[in-house]
Amino acid sequence: MSKQDAQKTDGDRLEEQELLKKMMEIIDERNDIIENMIQDENK
Helix, strand or coil: CCCCHHHCCHHHHHHHHHHHHHHHHHHHHHHHHHHHHHHHHCC
């Protein structure tokens, strides 16, 4: 978010935490897809 930490509400912090968690899940899924693609190329 574009707010300074001192200006963030508890709701802002919670939303930011949830967004970061979702982003990490998406990155993990992407990494799994790439790993599977690499394995398929090596068959």
